[in-house]
Amino acid sequence: MSLDAPTVLATKPLLGVLLGDCPAVPPMWLMRQAGRYLPEYRALRADKGGFLELVYDSEAAAEVTLQPLRRFGFDGAILFSDILIVPYAMGQDLWFETGEGPRLAPILAETDLSALKPDYSRYEAVYETVRQVKAALDPSVTFLGFAGSPWTIATYMVAGQGSKDQGAARRLAYGDPARFGALIDAIVDATVTYLSGQIEAGVEAVQLFDSWAGSLAPLQFDRWVIQPNAAIVRKLKALHPTIPIIGFPKGAGAKLPDYAAGTGVDAIGVDETVDPHWASRVLPKGLPVQGNLDPLALIAGGQAVEQAVDNIRAAFADRPHIMNLGHGILPDTPIAHVEALIAYVRNGERV
Numbered sequence: 001m002s003l004d005a006p007t008v009l010a011t012k013p014l015l016g017v018l019l020g021d022c023p024a025v026p027p028m029w030l031m032r033q034a035g036r037y038l039p040e041y042r043a044l045r046a047d048k049g050g051f052l053e054l055v056y057d058s059e060a061a062a063e064v065t066l067q068p069l070r071r072f073g074f075d076g077a078i079l080f081s082d083i084l085i086v087p088y089a090m091g092q093d094l095w096f097e098t099g100e101g102p103r104l105a106p107i108l109a110e111t112d113l114s115a116l117k118p119d120y121s122r123y124e125a126v127y128e129t130v131r132q133v134k135a136a137l138d139p140s141v142t143f144l145g146f147a148g149s150p151w152t153i154a155t156y157m158v159a160g161q162g163s164k165d166q167g168a169a170r171r172l173a174y175g176d177p178a179r180f181g182a183l184i185d186a187i188v189d190a191t192v193t194y195l196s197g198q199i200e201a202g203v204e205a206v207q208l209f210d211s212w213a214g215s216l217a218p219l220q221f222d223r224w225v226i227q228p229n230a231a232i233v234r235k236l237k238a239l240h241p242t243i244p245i246i247g248f249p250k251g252a253g254a255k256l257p258d259y260a261a262g263t264g265v266d267a268i269g270v271d272e273t274v275d276p277h278w279a280s281r282v283l284p285k286g287l288p289v290q291g292n293l294d295p296l297a298l299i300a301g302g303q304a305v306e307q308a309v310d311n312i313r314a315a316f317a318d319r320p321h322i323m324n325l326g327h328g329i330l331p332d333t334p335i336a337h338v339e340a341l342i343a344y345v346r347n348g349e350r351v
Contacts, residue, residue, distance in 0.1 A: 014075040014142035017288055017320045018205055018244035018267050025346055026313065026321045029076030029144070030338070032328030033068040037335065040067050051096045055081055056125045062132035069141060071335075072342055076142045076322075077133060079198065081126050083148030083209060087157045089123055090190050091116030100161075107160035109168050113183050123194055127201040134202030145203030147195050149210035149249070150187040150228035157183065166215045173224060184228050192235045199240050207246040207269070208232065213259075214251015221255050226262040233264045246290060250327060257282045272297075272326025276315035288320035293341075295325050301337040306344055313345075 014027035035041055041064055048054045055061055064080040084102050088094040092104040106115065130145065137143055151169075158180075159168040173180040195206050213225045233245055248269030249259050260268050260283050267288035270279050276292055283289065297308045312323070323345050329338075343349040 011140055012142050012204075013140070014322060015204055015244070017322050018142075018246070020286060020288065020320055022318075022320050026316075026323040027075035027142075028323040028342065028345060029074045029078060030068075030325050030329050031078070033072075033074060033078060034064045034080045035329065036331035037329055037333045037338075038067055038071070040071075051082070052094065055085070058125050058128035058132055061126075061129040062136065065129065065133045066136060069138070072338060074141070074342075076144050077137055078144045078207075079126070079130060079133070079146060079203065081129065081146070083146075083153060083211075084156060085122065085126060086147060086153055086187065086190050086194055089118060089120050089194070090157075090186065091118050092157060102156065102161060104156055104160045108158045108183065109160075109172060113179075113186060118190070120190075120193060123197055126194075127197050130198055130201035130203055142205060143203045144205050144207055144246075145195060145198035146207040146209060147191045149208045149213070149225065149247075150184045150191065150232075151216070151224045152210050152212045153187050153191075154180070154183055154224075155212050157187075166212050170215065170220070173220060177223075180224075184224060188228050188231045188235070191232055192239070195232075195236055196239050199243055205244040205246065206236075207248055208265070210247070210249040210252075212251070213249035214253065218255065221252070222258070222262070225249055225252075226259055229259075229263040229265070237264075248290075257284075260284055260287060267320075267322070269324070270326065274326075276312050280315050280319060283319075286319060288322065289316055290322040290324045292326040293324065295327055295330050295333070298325065298337055298341060299330060299333050301334065301340060305337065305341055306350065309341070309345060 013023060017027055044060060045054050048057060048060055061080045065077055068074060069077055084094055087104055094104055096102050134143060155166040155169040158172055208229055210225055216224060229247060244266040246267040246269055247263050247265035250271045252259050256279060267290055270289055270291035272292050272294035274292055293308050293312060297304045
């Protein structure tokens, strides 16, 4: 993909910000915008019978990706999929327990990585989703692909499920860093393959989600968050030099500047716990930022969300900024509050 900067800045506001533009009104998308807070999503998921079935039905997954665009007119579309498609393609079994979340087997705390048999054909349905969305997407909307970052993916692969403190992965990383490092390296390579395929199918930028980055001590953060993400950025840029990469290390806090400098990402997502004024002071000048509206402020709506938006926009007034949440939109978010947020950001309209 070749990016003509003047054309992009004029026709794709979100992609323009990722390339360094600073429009008066920030473009918007919301993490998990295609999901459970929308009645049309709930109806489609009920019809398909399960989450993974929905992800692997490319036509349905494309429909889910497009649903929030039709309703809200966001500036970005985020591919509907799941971060655990990567370990699934690396050879683990993947399923979702109702009310409990994802499960992976065999558990790598007990099984060696060499026991897995990779099957990258498991990416193909996702690529087909990308192609279908791309064909239907308004040309002004930026299409975002994504993957989980290696540390976060490893926490699931080691434990076989999510956990509160990522203890199993942290124990393995400390106790057998060579074995854990081999797993991280394998995830890096599988992720580069996955994201490259998404780009070839039609996405225009990608985001790396490191949802559990905040659970690591500083030295471990450098080894298992910064270094692997830097490897992904380096390898992906060698294949697709013009594609912007957004890094989102949730919970990184004071380690954000080191992450920005060490990974080489083109933009950085800031979660809701970070003071945006501090972030703007310490991050590299001109680096685009994304976030950091608290998802609970959006649920509260009214003055709470307006004050938060005003604070964020003031903090990032002098740098490229994408308005977004500090994490995913919550299932009980009122649709009217999303509509009010969009009206307030774009037109200054108060409810």
